[in-house]
Amino acid sequence: MSRRVSPGLRSGSLPLLVALMTLLAGLALAGLTGVQALADGWAQAARSAATIEIPTDIPNASDRTDALIHALKALPGVTNLQKLSTDKVQDLLAPWLGQPTDARKGLPGLSLPTVLIVAHTPDANLGSTVHDTLPEAIVQEDMQWGQRLEHLGTSLVGCAWLAVVLIAAIAVLSIGITVRRSVAAQKRAVEIVHSLGAGDFTISSHIAGRAALLSFMGGVAGLVLLTPLTTSLATTLAPFTHQATVPSTFPTTLDGWWTTLRILPLSLLKELGALPVIAALLGWITAQGVVLVWLRRLP
Structure with missing residues (x-):
C-alpha cells in the first residue's frame, strides 16, 4: 500500500523543502541571538557610565x-x-566640526568643553552633586541609550519571531501542496484501497507518518547546513561571553565542537535542536489534515 499510495513522498522534494525552511528559521534565530547579545552588552555598559560636559568659557572654569x-x-x-x-x-x-588645521590652536571660533567620563553604580546620584558644585555643567546619563537599545532589542525580537512564524506558515503550505499532489497522483490506488475497507484515518496516518519522517530528516539536514553559521556566530559572541579560548578555524574534532557549543547560549541550542521536531510535527499535522479532507471528497 505504501509504495502505491504515497510514492511522491519518497522523493527528495519534501526533505529539501523542509531543510531550506529549517535553514531560514535557524538564520533568524541565530541572528536574533547575536543582536540580543550585542544590545545587552551595550546596554550593560551604558547603565554604568555618564558623560559630563563643562563649558570652558565660565568664570574660574579650571578651579571649578x-x-x-x-x-x-x-x-x-x-x-x-x-x-x-x-x-x-x-x-x-x-565628524561634526571637522579637523582643526592646527592641533595646538584647536578649532577656530569654538571653545571646546571639558568632558568627564564617570563610571558609577546604578544607585549613584551624580546629578545633585554636579548641580551643587558646577551648575553650568551638563550631565548626560548613558542609561538613556541603554533604554533605547533595550527597545531596539525588543523590536528585533518581535521581528525575528514574526519571521519564524511566517517561515512555519510557508512550510505548512508547501508541505500541504506536496502531500496533496502525491496523493492525487495515486488517486486510483487510494480509491481501491479505500473501497476495500481501509479507513480514512488509517490511510492518512500512514501518509502523515511518512511525511513526518521526511520532514524530520529535512530538519536535521537544515541544521547541518546551518553549522558554519553557528560556528561563526560562536566566534563573534565569544568576547561577550568572556571566553578565553575560541576556535579560530572550523572545528574538526569533538573537543572543538564542544568548545563551540559551550560559547553559544543554551536557549539558542534548545531552539535549534527543536527545529527538526517542530518540522516533523508540522509535517504530520499538515499531511493528516490534507489527506483527510481529500478522502472526504471521494465518492
Whole structure:
C-alpha cells in the first residue's frame, strides 16, 4: 500500500523543502541571538557610565572643574573618573566640526568643553552633586541609550519571531501542496484501497507518518547546513561571553565542537535542536489534515 499510495513522498522534494525552511528559521534565530547579545552588552555598559560636559568659557572654569572632580571622586558609587584631553574631544567632535588645521590652536571660533567620563553604580546620584558644585555643567546619563537599545532589542525580537512564524506558515503550505499532489497522483490506488475497507484515518496516518519522517530528516539536514553559521556566530559572541579560548578555524574534532557549543547560549541550542521536531510535527499535522479532507471528497 505504501509504495502505491504515497510514492511522491519518497522523493527528495519534501526533505529539501523542509531543510531550506529549517535553514531560514535557524538564520533568524541565530541572528536574533547575536543582536540580543550585542544590545545587552551595550546596554550593560551604558547603565554604568555618564558623560559630563563643562563649558570652558565660565568664570574660574579650571578651579571649578577641579572642585567638581574632587567632589565626584568622593561620591559613593563612583568607580572611575576620566578627564578627556583636548585632542580626544576634538577627535570625538571631528565628524561634526571637522579637523582643526592646527592641533595646538584647536578649532577656530569654538571653545571646546571639558568632558568627564564617570563610571558609577546604578544607585549613584551624580546629578545633585554636579548641580551643587558646577551648575553650568551638563550631565548626560548613558542609561538613556541603554533604554533605547533595550527597545531596539525588543523590536528585533518581535521581528525575528514574526519571521519564524511566517517561515512555519510557508512550510505548512508547501508541505500541504506536496502531500496533496502525491496523493492525487495515486488517486486510483487510494480509491481501491479505500473501497476495500481501509479507513480514512488509517490511510492518512500512514501518509502523515511518512511525511513526518521526511520532514524530520529535512530538519536535521537544515541544521547541518546551518553549522558554519553557528560556528561563526560562536566566534563573534565569544568576547561577550568572556571566553578565553575560541576556535579560530572550523572545528574538526569533538573537543572543538564542544568548545563551540559551550560559547553559544543554551536557549539558542534548545531552539535549534527543536527545529527538526517542530518540522516533523508540522509535517504530520499538515499531511493528516490534507489527506483527510481529500478522502472526504471521494465518492
